[in-house]
Amino acid sequence: MADGAAPVLDVRGLKTVFRTRGGEVHAVNSVSFHLNPGELLGVVGESGSGKSVTMMSLIGLLPSPPADVRAGSVMLGGRDLLKISAEELREVRGAKVGFVFQDPMTSLNPVFTVGDQIMEPLIRHMGMTKTQAKQRAAELLALVGIPDAAARLKSYPHQFSGGMRQRVMIAIALACDPDVLIADEPTTALDVTIQAQILELVKELRTKLGMAIVWITHDLGVIAGIADRVMVMYGGQVVEQAPVKELFSNPQHPYTRALLKTIPSLTGAREDRLQVIEGQPPILIGAPSACPFRARCVHAFARCEAENPERRAIDGRAVGQGHDVACHWSAGGGDV
């Protein structure tokens, strides 16, 4: 989208380590990305690829210990979120950054009404009175498409279905007009027809409110439908980043290519046999000194074992701006 505009969120060299009995787990390793105003950035990866941990570390949601955010900077609204106090960070969460979690049942408090839970950030962050907050909460519920909003404020989470609960979560995240909305697998727990409803809602809200969104998912189909730009993560690192159409039409990293091939298609030719990515995801104990994908990569060669590849632009633009990939093989290696 707007390339010239300053990004609303700028993350550089983020490193998060978990201290465990088995050693240090490098869950997030030098992750850099930015989010332009009004943009939807899709983050794709398997479980354990570090996509959720990245997002949670940047707004301080990880318990420390065991988590330790070692390095990097997270610039939001002129401040580095990694350097500010816990009190200031609390103001950022909710007010500046909204978060939607995967499972709407466990992330809503079952003993408070939905209304109370939407009003809480309004009173806490926006300094509204109870009456004002109540009115705004009803508006928000209507905004996310819940019929008879004012009356439903008195309902408890268990009285809503899964899709409706996720709508409530989105209403809470939107309550204080955040600059950035982080959605962590928001539709994974939902059925496809309900997922389609939520995706439509998010598209509609984007055009209405114009906020920037980070959408974490493992479902490439969802990404294809809503994202502007995609970041593929593997083993705690960003392995490829590109505008959505470019990524699907011209994938560079062997992992991205394999991932696109393993999903059977709903239309088009039916493969007799599914392509597989052999092996298991890596265990991230110890400092990463080699490419995390090397053990499963069909193109791996000596250099992949010796050196962890850096992200490298393939279209002449700066890393993060156009299409970049972290791979020795796609850099023309292999015969080196």
Added chain:
Amino acid sequence: MLDAAKSQAPLVQVRGLKMYFPIYTGLMRRHTGDVKAVDGVSFDIMPGETLGLVGESGCGKSTVGRALLRLYEITDGSVVINGTDVASLGPEDLRKARPQMQMVFQDPQASLNPRMTLADIIGEPLNEHTDWNADRKLARIYELMDAVGLNRRFANRFPHEFSGGQRQRIGIARALALNPRFIVCDEPIAALDVSIQAQVVNLLEDLQEKLGLTYLFISHDLSMVRHIADRVAVMYLGRIAELSPRDALYARPLHPYAEALLSAVPEPDPSRAQTRNRIVLQGDVPSPANPPKGCNFCTRCPKVMDLCRSVKPDLVEVEPGRMVACHLYSSDSMTAGSTGATEAKERSQQGESL
């Protein structure tokens, strides 16, 4: 595979299967209603065939799978597997019938006993159903581990030492132990990562080819079902909405629910995703304790007619091999008025917009 199967008798024959779970309320725990999880389901599965069973959560697809293996005492109907009516067998006969029908569960973490080693888990069915000596059992266990691609060295390890994909392989090995003919795969890949799903599906297909297995493949992943199944049944709220050969269903779904369900699946292709005509269903699935009076889908159906709200449609063959439970395709509705014509018009409009 299918052509050969057509001349044979079906291996699994389900007729009017009903599974109601009673609701008791009040101080006296009176029986006040039923959750109609499965409400009159009939289908056949041919030897060597894979029948896909798809639907959203709560539609009763897992209940069908479990009822087929008689993990539930079914309310009504018959389930004939390999010539025996499993639904009416007494306990001892049922036990004897169990080796021919097995199950692979969704969550390999929960379906494997954490205190048993891999060899114990795979060997347990052998302890139960054979009188083999230890050597013979061990030989069989190794054979099974080879078949599913587990290293023999792992025989004495515990489930927690394995990854999700490997655990699912253990579950499959256990299901294979007694040489079953029929396996119910209840969402076997739902808990696995995308890159591991393909490994397990390929394994299931290899085993089917090698051992001539018959599968009921229960899943909510419509693109994976397209890959593995020969025929597909789409369930909605305890009933089958459509049962069609795979290619016919995916090319041209007949039932409005099947059509909406397929259109809701996100396509991993950005240019197609933008041009695709997506049907977004309004509202949620009604409660199976209190289903609508007429067609179960009438509360959300974009093509609903008056007739749908009062009469439940039966599953009838509308084209060779294609069964649909929808008034749009029954002869009653054609005579009932102009509905047939409007339906045809709607179809042609859709054809244009595609």
